[in-house]
Amino acid sequence: MFEKTGVATREMVMTKFPPMERINKGPVAVVECYQKIPCNPCQTACPAGAIRIGDDINNVPQRDESLCTGCGICVSKCPGLAIMIVDGSKSAETVEFRIPYEFLPLPEAGEQVVGLDRAGQPVCSAKVLKVMNPPAFDRTPVVTLEVERKYLYDFRNFRREAKAHG
Numbered sequence: 001m002f003e004k005t006g007v008a009t010r011e012m013v014m015t016k017f018p019p020m021e022r023i024n025k026g027p028v029a030v031v032e033c034y035q036k037i038p039c040n041p042c043q044t045a046c047p048a049g050a051i052r053i054g055d056d057i058n059n060v061p062q063r064d065e066s067l068c069t070g071c072g073i074c075v076s077k078c079p080g081l082a083i084m085i086v087d088g089s090k091s092a093e094t095v096e097f098r099i100p101y102e103f104l105p106l107p108e109a110g111e112q113v114v115g116l117d118r119a120g121q122p123v124c125s126a127k128v129l130k131v132m133n134p135p136a137f138d139r140t141p142v143v144t145l146e147v148e149r150k151y152l153y154d155f156r157n158f159r160r161e162a163k164a165h166g
């Protein structure tokens with residue numbers, strides 16, 4: 001299915017998430033890189049040595065959740081927009097996501113947006129908490145959003161609400 005659609009199955013997605021105890025402790029990277037490709041900026045960008053690709057640059061990256069500090073540096077460095085940060089430490093009802101977002105105009109903090117799943121379908125609502133776009137991110141802004149916890153494994157992206165006319 002993945003080969004045809006490019007959309008990861010739930011089973012594939014689950015292999016990339018750390019255990020819930022780790023998510024509930026604080027921010028941690030989810031590296032959704034599924035195929036062997038010659039790429040490694042995630043590994044070189046990580047100051048904690050938490051992403052390993054190894055000697056063969058084609059290897060699929062492995063993230064060690066015990067080393068990951070959730071700093072988020074890798075998020076804007078991945079050319080495939082394959083990395084996000086999840087944080088379940090803030091509330092029992094919600095989780096925070098930090099995701100790369102390259103569409104303009106950027107949203108604003110406080111804005112309600114439409115949460116999308118991996119197939120680009122609307123799945124939930126989400127609240128924008130923060131938008132970061134410093135020069136060091138090299139035109140890959142990172143948006144922090146709050147999402148209901150039950151959508152932890154579904155939410156992957158968002159789109160802004162269409163403005164009502166008139």
Ligand code: SF4
Nearest residue numbers: 046068069071072074
């Ligand atoms: S969030 Fe920070 S510590 Fe974790 S994998 Fe990314 S760069 Fe490394």
Ligand code: SF4
Nearest residue numbers: 033039041042078080
């Ligand atoms: S930088 Fe992104 S696309 Fe490249 S290997 Fe790392 S996770 Fe995969």
